[in-house]
Amino acid sequence: MASATTDTSRHILKEVGGADNVSSLTYCATRLRFDLVDRSVVDRDALDSDPAVLGVVEQGSTGLQVVMGGGVADYYNAIVKEPGMGDAGAESRSAAKKEYGGVRGRYDWVNYSFEFLSDTFRPVLWALLGASLIITMLVLADTFGWQDFRADMADQPDGYVLLHAMWRSVFYFLPIMIGATAARKLGANEWVGAAIPAALLTPEFLSLGAAGDTVDIFGVPLVLNDYSSQVFPPLIAAIGLYWVEKGLKKIIPTAVQMVFVPFFSLLIMIPATAFLLGPFGIGIGNGISDFLLWLNGVSPFILAVIIPLMYPFLVPLGLHWPLNAIMIQNIATLGYDFIQGPMGAWNFACFGVVAGVLYISFREKNKGMRQVSLGGLMAGLFGGISEPSLYGVLLRFKKTYARLLPGCLVGGLIIGFFDVKASAFVFTSLLTFPAMDPWGGYLLGIAAAFATSMLLVVFFDYRGKDEKAEVLAGIAAEREAEDDGASSGTTETAPAADAVKPALRPGAVTVVTAPVDGAALPLSEVADPAFSSGALGQGIAVDPTGDTVVAPADGKILTVQKTGHAVGLRLDSGIDLLIHIGIDTVKMEGAGFEVLVEKKQRVTAGTPLIRFDAQRIKDAGYSAVTPVVVVNTKRFSTVEGIPAPAVAVGDDIITVTAKAEESLPAT
Known part of the structure; x- marks a missing residue:
């Protein structure tokens, strides 16, 4: 007998038009992400009616996101096992389509730009989450005086050196990961995309000199940069690789493309990245970071209020990923970040709304919302992931944003007052507060954001009168059904x-x-x-x-x-x-x-x-x-x-x- 996960997965695949309608399928922390041949055939009503589906969001002209919560990987694994999916199905169709078609004519440039950023960072999310918690462990050790988080590795005990290597592996080699995922998104070869930034992190390249030095390369001056932890250089290099590969495939015979396309791609793109694209990418990242740093310097209040009030509108559209890139950029260049603290106000205001919904669902004996809100709250408080709360609750009911935004504002003001900065890139959860400085001001800010939004929900509800009336009517009907079943002497047999x-x-x-x-x-x-x-x-x-x-x-x-x-x-x-x-x-x-x-x-x-x-x-x-x-x-x-x-x-x-x-x- 098929499991509930398998049944739900088959239902989702059916309602998006079947395997033949799926160009590609990936997933992130909470969402199944479909790229469809014809999105008009999707039955959104049928998808929304499934209790396992937390929400359905269209993206671009052919994209569809189906929000499943923390168990999304199980649904993904079940779907790709269905006939027509997997290696012989959607993935191969997608690869063939992207290899020759790329981004051309599929989305308007704004939509595709943001989707490109989103789909580039999503596959790395798990590694970033794991690294952020290892960082938190080390920051806690620093707080208790067991070790100095920022001390030179030569002065660290060997055990702590290993722990530092665990998180540094993710951030130091992040350009390689980004190079691979960005190239795959565009339709270029992902391993060549990874090899380009990897060349700039090798001992041989680093032996040329320190960042800022100028060296002579066959008579051409090359200004050296530190490419570890950078995100914009590999992104730009992947775009360059896409066009280089596309041009090479037009002039190199198909029979020998496997040998000569990667050969010439590496021969062209590694020097191009070292001389031109890499410094340009670093310049873009530094420019955006400098502007936000200037704004933070003018008034932390302004930035600390703007960030949490923007996030509730950015996350549903996937437009928050550029800010994540800037956070990583700030850590690499400044040694701290000033966005993550205010972002915590949005996250915990969101979790406060869901906590209020959970309280009301217990009071009303609303089993459906109790399950949705509890799952969203746990993913948020301990993982810093807001999507289950956002799609499971916030975007489904009329008055949730009126309860959310005051919490964002209150938390942002407090965090701005204390000028909270993050000493490392972490996901803003209960477990990662030690990475904030001062962490006492940060805790006060997120607690105020959480309490404000939760109390607004508890006292004023999260639904309009009509929504509440319908929900209560449904609960009453279910309760009557259970009472009737109990009074009739229900047994486990038919x-x-x-x-x-x-x-x-x-x-x-x-x-x-x-x-x-x-x-x-x-x-x-x-x-x-x-x-x-x-x-x-x-x-x-x-x-x-x-x-x-x-x-x-x-x-x-x-x-x-x-x-x-x-x-x-x-x-x-x-x-x-x-x-x-x-x-x-x-x-x-x-x-x-x-x-x-x-x-x-x-x-x-x-x-x-x-x-x-x-x-x-x-x-x-x-x-x-x-x-x-x-x-x-x-x-x-x-x-x-x-x-x-x-x-x-x-x-x-x-x-x-x-x-x-x-x-x-x-x-």
Whole structure:
């Protein structure tokens, strides 16, 4: 039997258009990153409806990011094992396409530039995370007086020399890693891309002299630079390599390209990087770093407030990677960085929002949000990774940014007041605070950011009134279902056929009839993503011509809103139904609605539930379109709406098909 991870992976691959629609697939700390042949065939609603999927984000013209959280590698590994993927599938198609097509005509230059930076740094993320925690260990050892973090290696105990080698290996040889990943992104040979900056780190090259010296190379003066830990020189060299390889392939016969393309590429690009591209890259990095250093010197407050307020908008678009490059550049050239401290304010304001959501989810017994928020909080507090929180919570609900930004501001002001600097490149988590100076001011700043955003969520919620009402209605329905299951003496074995409710019997097809007169519309046309995406379940929408919602079948009232805009029922057939009268009509606070039933009341088909004034709804500026949703959609094989230009009470509007015998859940 397939695992849940395998089932979810197959579902994702199916909804992005199948293996034939995937040009390439990679992943980062939290996201599956697809490059697709035709993105228009993607079913975003189906992807969003999967509880394992935290979010779906389009990038460029063919890119699609599917946010999975910390277990993303498991889903990636499962997808590449599917037919048509792996070595004979997407990866080889991607390589062939990029080898000859490169960046030409695929994205506008701005989109591609940022994607190039993002896709270059992503593969190195794990090594950077590991190195950052080793640095933290050594900084802690320095704090306790066990060793001097910045002392010369000749004065360090041998054990600490080895520990320093562990993190320095990542940063010293970072240009080689960047050279490889940048070349691969562009479609050039990644090993040649790695060899170019590696040549500038060899003992032979270093023996020419110290940084700043000028040496004679066949009569041409060469100014030496220190290329260790640099990121811009290998990036620029990879771009140069792409064009050199492309030109060489046009003039060198295919039969001998494997020998002579890398030969001439190295012969051209290593001197070009040493003489021209490398110094130019160092100049770019120094220029950006100097500007931010100047701004920090003018007022740490300005920079410390701007950085955390920018990050919530940069990270969803992947535009934060250039700042990461500058942080590494600062450490290499200045010995410290002034961006990471303020960035911590954004991270912990984000984690504060999620902590507030976790608190509310426990209070409401909301299992889904409890799982999402707990996972995001753990990844954030201990790994410094914000994407699970961002896509799992912040980008899904209306009021989260109103709770997030005040925390960013408060934390940024405090961190700016203390002029916090980072002594090493680390990911801003609870474990890495010793790398900040002064770390007491930093802790005060991130604690204030965390507490501000968390308390705003706890006291004012993270959802609009309509979002909260729908969530609570769904929770009530689930709770009733669990109560019914418990009272019926559930066992771990499948029940007898006559104990299963009619709609849940294997292969059963059940219809739901219209609860109000009107026109039946596809749910996807509803102007509310909570319904149109299918997040609350599948069904239909009715643009009403009548003024009374009635019970479509015998059942029990699970919940009815005091405002009268929504009612939830459990039909005797086993279908849980939500009828939501109008869009955003919760804001009318009951005006124009008359509730005719109460919670837990038994009703029969045709029993009036709610009377409403459609014209008054429209006069108030809201749509009267009424979604009719099967809340427990996941218990069925299919739930399909039946659109029609006109339906009357009692007409069929939804067809519900039960699952097969082997997948039927116990009740």
